[in-house]
Amino acid sequence: MKLNEFINEENHLCNFSEEQIKEIFDLDEVKALDNNEFEKQRIFWLSQYMVGNVSEPFNEIKKLDPADQRRALETWIDLIKDVDTLKPLMKSILMEFIQGKSV
Template structure:
């Protein structure tokens, strides 16, 4: 996926502001296939990152186990910041268990 698409208004990543863009692994963004499923994953991630935590997690919980795993796997591959990745993992564990 092109960086321009990833940070576009369509994916709501533009709402994160410049200060949060340091958390992403740009190589993983570039190798992410640009399709509707991945755009949905990016949109859900942007919602989570701006503080709308419950809505994307409830939406993901309604998916099959395989789809849930694929979403979280994509999220973890896109985030390079250890602190943010740790925060994400703890949030997922608390939400699901």
């Protein structure tokens, strides 16, 4: 996926500067993404999480079958290279999916 497809008006990543995008995300992983509707949906959910809307993307991911849930969350983990961003995300995933508690 091209960077301009990853950062666009259809998701909340357009709220981040180019410098922030380069700091937070692994751009090689972005390039490796297919440009299809399922990938765009996963990016949208991640963008929601990144701007502070935690419950809605997790609720949507929970509606998926377990294999697609895993793929969605693995995509998030693969895309984020910044440890300070990844650690709270992983804790949220653990709380929401492992312990079954709300974040």
